[in-house]
Amino acid sequence: MxxxxxxxxxxxxxxxxxxxxxxxxxxxxxxxxxxxxxxxxxxxxxxxxxxxxxxxxxxxxxxxxxxxxxxxxxxxxxxxxxxxxxxxxxxxxxxxxxxxxxxxxxxxxxxxxxxxxxxxxxxxxxxxxxxxxxxxxxxxxxxxxxxxxxxxxxxxxxxxxxxxxxxxxxxxxxxxxxxxxxxxxxxxxxxxxxxxxxxxxxxxxxxxxxxxxxxxxxxxxxxxxxxxxxxxxxxxxxxxxxxxxxxxxxxxTAHKKLKTFKMRDYSEASLEFLTKQLRDFDGYARVIFEGPASNEIRKYLMENFECVVKVEFRTDGKTVDAPSMTRQKIDVIDLYRAYVRGRFGKLEEPMVNLVERLFKEVDEDQTTQS
Ligand SMILES: [Mn+2]
Structure with a gap:
């Protein structure tokens, strides 16, 4: 069998x-x-x-x-x-x-x-x-x-x-x-x-x-x-x-390769090296630079290379310009707490938990995780 x-x-x-x-x-x-x-x-x-x-x-x-x-x-x-x-x-x-x-x-x-x-x-x-x-x-x-x-x-x-x-x-x-x-x-x-x-x-x-x-x-x-x-x-x-x-x-199963290209900086030499690699790559690419965000660099890569789907910039290992889903969610919950406290004086935790759960549910629908 x-x-x-x-x-x-x-x-x-x-x-x-x-x-x-x-x-x-x-x-x-x-x-x-x-x-x-x-x-x-x-x-x-x-x-x-x-x-x-x-x-x-x-x-x-x-x-x-x-x-x-x-x-x-x-x-x-x-x-x-x-x-x-x-x-x-x-x-x-x-x-x-x-x-x-x-x-x-x-x-x-x-x-x-x-x-x-x-x-x-x-x-x-x-x-x-x-x-x-x-x-x-x-x-x-x-x-x-x-x-x-x-x-x-x-x-x-x-x-x-x-x-x-x-x-x-x-x-x-x-x-x-x-x-x-x-x-x-x-x-x-x-x-x-x-x-x-x-x-x-x-x-x-x-x-x-x-x-x-x-x-x-x-x-x-x-x-x-x-x-x-x-x-x-x-x-x-x-x-x-x-x-x-x-x-x-x-x-x-045949599928497109996904690959992250990590770059230490966006000097001319780095970009030249990256360009060569991206030209030969036929999957979906994410490029991560160490350094402050640059819209020009992002635009250049996104528009000139079909394979590039994401460009990120990081300093000290943290992404600079794309706040993570988790951080956004916590902010919203904090705002909700502040709102309820201001409006009603006291906070009911079960209600906060419910709101948090609903956010999670919305999140779950958007994430690609498992
Ligand atoms: Mn699942």
Whole structure:
């Protein structure tokens, strides 16, 4: 038996808005059509798509939805296809459950499904805010909820079958602290039942193997979505099961390279060197200079090199001219506090927390992170 595991397509993503907007749909389409071909050639028995197929949770573009339905249609004509919803996924996808499409199952809540030789356990993204309402510590409630589900999985493992857990979640310790902005609940590697034959995960964009027992993998996104992913491997996994053994094959997907060019200054010599490199580069480039911001330099690079999508200036390692999302958000919350104090005299923390949460939600929709 064989399966294809793919994830985090983020269809509808428009990158580098406000600097040089690039619609990434065509690039992702090519990568996904490659995967359709692989699924066909390998004659897979099952296809697992582990979430974040759309980029915008609130208002996905028609083009993105139409490519999504096209690709899912192609996949489900090859083998039974499961779509496990992620944190970016548009809630409207839940309505697709009602369409009687042969070989396509949309999974929006934890469940167990038996299919052919497979016993499948599904764990879509659990939103601490949406599912549980306001509690004192939603994170720990969801943590318990996930751990309880995994205990159930352990008890339901059937040794005569191929047991697979398929989810959209974050394993603890995989993201460096500076990248961690409201990424939600994490689980420990150790709570994943060892009796499983494969664990198919979505959320992290790097095609990676998390652990060997049980074999746990993030399929990652088919293309490099942002500069934080320059070093990532992009692709999917073909997973083969034979005589109680699991074999993993990595499938690479063709995609544009993303590269950051770090320059110490913008002297003539530096610019000449940079120009040569940019001329030969056929991906998306970000240029970072050490030094004060210069609009002239930015304009020159952005207008003369199609590949340049972002120009930044830093002094002492800090970006000078582009305030980060986090800083903006904190400012707004501070302003809100000041406003409430001035207007009503006292501050109700739960209300501030709610406002902060709403901002996070808006943020989450805009960020390319996982
Ligand atoms: Mn995600």
């Amino acid at each position: 064989k399966l294809l595991h793919t994830s985090d397509w983020h269809l509808g993503l428009e990158s580098w808005v406000g600097s040089k907007s690039v619609d990434r749909l065509e690039e992702t389409k090519m990568a996904l059509l490659d995967l359709v071909q692989v699924a066909e050639q390998e004659k897979v028995d099952l296809i697992l798509v582990t979430g974040d197929v759309l980029h915008s949770r609130v208002s996905p573009k028609i083009d993105a939805l139409s490519l999504l339905s096209d690709v899912l249609g192609r996949f489900s004509s090859i083998a039974h296809t499961f779509l496990v919803l992620g944190n970016h996924d548009w809630q409207g996808l839940k309505a697709w459950k009602n369409l009687p499409i042969k070989n396509l199952t949309v999974v929006d809540h934890p469940e167990q499904i038996d299919l052919k030789d497979f016993r499948l356990f599904f764990l879509p993204y659990t939103d601490p805010q949406r599912l549980l309402g306001a509690t004192e510590d939603p994170m720990s409630v969801v943590g318990d909820y996930l751990n309880n589900f995994l205990v159930k999985v352990r008890n339901q493992i059937d040794e005569k079958k191929i047991n697979i857990l398929s989810g959209h979640l974050l394993i603890e310790g995989l993201i460096e602290s500076d990248k961690e902005i409201a990424l939600g609940v994490q689980i420990k590697k150790s709570v994943i039942p060892t009796g499983l034959n494969y664990v198919a995960l979505g959320h992290i964009h790097n095609n990676s193997i998390v652990q060997q027992s049980p074999i746990t993998c993030y399929a990652g996104s088919p293309i490099a979505l942002d500069f934080g992913e320059e070093q990532d491997t992009k692709g999917a996994f073909i997973v083969e099961f034979e005589n109680n053994k699991t074999y993993l094959h990595r499938v690479d």
